[in-house]
Amino acid sequence: MDHLLPKSKWRALAYEWSNYRLACGRMNARKNDSEDVLDPFDVQDGWFALELSTLQVIPGPGLDAPIQQRVQDTIDRLDLNDDEFIAQRVEYFESYKSYCDDMRGIAFLKKHAPFLAKELIRQGLAQP
Numbered sequence: 376m377d378h379l380l381p382k383s384k385w386r387a388l389a390y391e392w393s394n395y396r397l398a399c400g401r402m403n404a405r406k407n408d409s410e411d412v413l414d415p416f417d418v419q420d421g422w423f424a425l426e427l428s429t430l431q432v433i434p435g436p437g438l439d440a441p442i443q444q445r446v447q448d449t450i451d452r453l454d455l456n457d458d459e460f461i462a463q464r465v466e467y468f469e470s471y472k473s474y475c476d477d478m479r480g481i482a483f484l485k486k487h488a489p490f491l492a493k494e495l496i497r498q499g500l501a502q503p
Contacts (some may be wrong), residue, residue, distance in 0.1 A: 376396070376398070376403075377396050377397075377398035377402070377403040377406060379396050379414055383408045384408060384410070396414070396415060396416075397422075402453055403453055404493040405452060405453050405493060406452065406453065409452055411445070411448045411449070411452055412448070412449045412452050412453060413445055413446065413449045421433055421435040421436075421437075421438075422434070422435050422438065422442065422446050423446060423450075423490070424436065424494060424497075425464075425490065425491065427494070427495075427498060427500070429461075430461055430464040430465060430468065430491075431456045431461065432450050432455040432460075433450070434447050434450070434455055449476075462497035464488070464491060467484060467487060467488040467491055468491060470483065471483060471488075473483050478499070478502065481495070481496070481501045481502065481503075484501075
């Protein structure tokens, strides 16, 4: 669990359920006490995209400048394009490509790497 608004700055919200977000330990540590990470409850479809040639997370196309900056700040703060994340995306993408049947592959991705699956579909490289 992570505090969306850090308890070091917002002590009154330290025990408020509305301030808790589920996060893995790595994301919790990277966010630390910063307040520039987007609230996952506020993120809308299309705000984050995937550059398929590099498998890097990027701001989605056509965003207003303030939202685009907040998305980029979140990507940077959480280091969503570190070597470990890229390697994990490569592994899932290679597993997807090894399936003979596209529908089985996309079902696999939807279960194990839903963001990658969604981006392949959005970019017209897989059937929904």
